[in-house]
Amino acid sequence: MRIVVDLTRCQSYGQCVFLAPKVFRFHGEEVLEYNSAPDDQVREQVRWAAAVCPVQAILLDYLDEQPEAVSQPERGGGKV
Numbered sequence: 001m002r003i004v005v006d007l008t009r010c011q012s013y014g015q016c017v018f019l020a021p022k023v024f025r026f027h028g029e030e031v032l033e034y035n036s037a038p039d040d041q042v043r044e045q046v047r048w049a050a051a052v053c054p055v056q057a058i059l060l061d062y063l064d065e066q067p068e069a070v071s072q073p074e075r076g077g078g079k080v
């Protein structure tokens with residue numbers, strides 16, 4: 001998961017800081033800082049933070065994640 005916050009939209013409401021404090025924090029009183037590539041353990045918190053941001057400034061993408069390997073059925077063995 002990667003995060004981009006549109007800081008021109010962010011109004012420093014702080015909901016993201018409250019919901020995902022390991023990812024978002026304020027530097028000073030109003031400048032939002034964030035980890036753009038958070039651990040999977042906080043993934044759900046980040047999704048909630050993005051959902052509740054009043055100005056929808058938090059954008060998420062999942063391009064850095066590998067699709068789960070699709071297991072191929074094993075073929076019946078034996079020598080030919």
Ligand code: SF4
Nearest residue numbers: 010011013014016053
């Ligand atoms: S919830 Fe949205 S507006 Fe509020 S601090 Fe976070 S990014 Fe900014």
